[in-house]
Amino acid sequence: MSNTSSLHPDYFLLMGIPGLERSHLLISIPFIIMYIMDLIGNSILILVIGTNKTLQQPMYLFLMMLATCDILLSSSTVPKTLGIFWFNSHIISFNGCLLQTFSIHFNFGTESAILVSMAYDRYCAICHPLTYTTTLTGSFIRKMIIFTLLRSFCIITPLVFLLYRLPYGGSNVIEHTYCEHMSMARLATADILVNVVYGLIIAAGSSGVDMILIVISYVVIFRVVLKLQSSEARFKAFNTCVSHICVIILFYIPAFFSFIAHRVGHKYISARFHILFANLYILVPPMMNPIIYGVKTREIRQRVFHWICRLFTRS
Numbered sequence: 001m002s003n004t005s006s007l008h009p010d011y012f013l014l015m016g017i018p019g020l021e022r023s024h025l026l027i028s029i030p031f032i033i034m035y036i037m038d039l040i041g042n043s044i045l046i047l048v049i050g051t052n053k054t055l056q057q058p059m060y061l062f063l064m065m066l067a068t069c070d071i072l073l074s075s076s077t078v079p080k081t082l083g084i085f086w087f088n089s090h091i092i093s094f095n096g097c098l099l100q101t102f103s104i105h106f107n108f109g110t111e112s113a114i115l116v117s118m119a120y121d122r123y124c125a126i127c128h129p130l131t132y133t134t135t136l137t138g139s140f141i142r143k144m145i146i147f148t149l150l151r152s153f154c155i156i157t158p159l160v161f162l163l164y165r166l167p168y169g170g171s172n173v174i175e176h177t178y179c180e181h182m183s184m185a186r187l188a189t190a191d192i193l194v195n196v197v198y199g200l201i202i203a204a205g206s207s208g209v210d211m212i213l214i215v216i217s218y219v220v221i222f223r224v225v226l227k228l229q230s231s232e233a234r235f236k237a238f239n240t241c242v243s244h245i246c247v248i249i250l251f252y253i254p255a256f257f258s259f260i261a262h263r264v265g266h267k268y269i270s271a272r273f274h275i276l277f278a279n280l281y282i283l284v285p286p287m288m289n290p291i292i293y294g295v296k297t298r299e300i301r302q303r304v305f306h307w308i309c310r311l312f313t314r315s
Contacts, residue, residue, distance in 0.1 A: 007167035012097050012187075013090045014080070018175045018271045027276075028085035034283045035078045041290030042067035048303045055299060058136040059125070062118045063293060063300075065145065066247075069111045070286030076103035077178040077282050084177060094168075097179035102160050104180065104282075108255065109152035109202075112210045115251060117144050118244055119217040126237050127224045155202055162195050176275055178282075203259055211252060218245070243296035247289050254281030 016024055045067040049055045077100070083089035092100070124132050159181055166188035176183045185195040218241065225237040258281055261274045294300055 007169060008094045008164075009168050009172040011091045011093050011172065012179065012184075013173045014084055014092055014177060014179070015090060015173060015175050016081075016084045016177055017275050020272055020276075024085040028082055031078065031085070031279070031283065032082060034287045035074060035082075038074050038283065038286040039071060041294070042070050042286060044304060044307075045290045045293065045300070048300060048307055052303055055303065058121050058141055059118070060300075061141060062114060062121060066111065066114050066118070066289060069107055069114060070289055073104070073107040073111065074282055074286045076100060076107060077279070081177040081279065092179065097174075097184060098160050098163060100179040101163065101181055101184060102156055104178070105156045105159060105202075106152045109156060109206055110148055111251065112207045113148040113151060115244075115248055116210045116213050117148065119214045119248075122241055122244060123217045123221055125240070126221050151206070155206055159195075159198065159202065162198060166190055166192065166195075175271055177279055180278070203256075207252070207255070214248060239296070243292050246292050246296075247285070250285040250288055250292075254284070257281075 015021075017027065020027065046064050049060045049064040049067075080089070080092065080100070121136060124135050128135065163181065163184050166185065167190050168187055169189040171187055174183050174187065181195070181199055185192045221237075221241060225234055228234045228237065254277065258274070258278045261269050261277070294304060
């Protein structure tokens with residue numbers, strides 16, 4: 001362990017967005033706006049759901065978990081990114097880089113599992129409404145939460161140790177705004193095949209499987225909905241799924257684009273575009289999720305409106 005740690009640099013230099021260094025201050029404006037919207041929107045969701053007993057239902061509890069995960073995911077990168085843009089704070093310790101890498105991938109994996117849980121919730125509510133309350137009990141939801149956290153921890157922890165075992169005798173400059181698995185691995189002065197393979201296994205075995213499960217759930221849901229005789233019932237069933245589908249699209253498509261760009265696309269996609277996109281997929285979904293659910297979910301919309309009215313009345 002001592003020999004391994006001696007081959008680690010004391011710190012890395014996060015350079016921000018290559019080629020746009022002079023525009024960092026300007027770029028920080030939409031970044032801070034989106035981050036504040038993320039914090040405010042998701043915090044409101046957590047407060048509204050957590051303080052209203054009528055919203056203590058599986059769908060809303062999963063949504064509260066999603067909002068918490070969104071805040072943690074964006075907060076693991078944005079403060080450091082803004083530090084680079086505003087104060088030229090490029091230095092991050094080696095252990096700090098590992099911690100940031102773990103936090104990003106852990107929260108991403110957790111959010112992916114939450115989206116699967118939400119798809120299962122919609123499947124039970126629409127396809128098996130009579131057994132919905134007996135299936136998604138409090139005990140079952142707690143087990144799903146524990147499984148979600150354990151799964152993310154168990155698959156991401158080896159990733160950190162795979163990075164730690166590598167020697168870093170060359171450059172310590174990371175052309176990115178935050179530490180990420182492949183951006184760290186590429187600085188190593190040893191073969192990183194194991195890291196590449198394990199990264200692919202994680203993507204296929206967790207997020208890939210999650211996407212397949214979500215698609216299967218919605219294929220079954222749509223088949224059941226299309227068989228409903230009442231057009232009003234069909235519209236209501238579709239409407240309950242629209243917000244979740246929008247969130248899924250916002251989450252998976254940018255994430256997989258960034259994943260592919262890290263491994264293949266870096267030869268064909270400019271670094272500045274890739275890094276900008278990598279930051280947007282950390283910022284945009286957490287910012288949009290509370291807006292989507294606030295607009296599409298009547299109960300949340302009414303509660304938020306009532307909560308805001310009470311605040312203004314008291315003031």
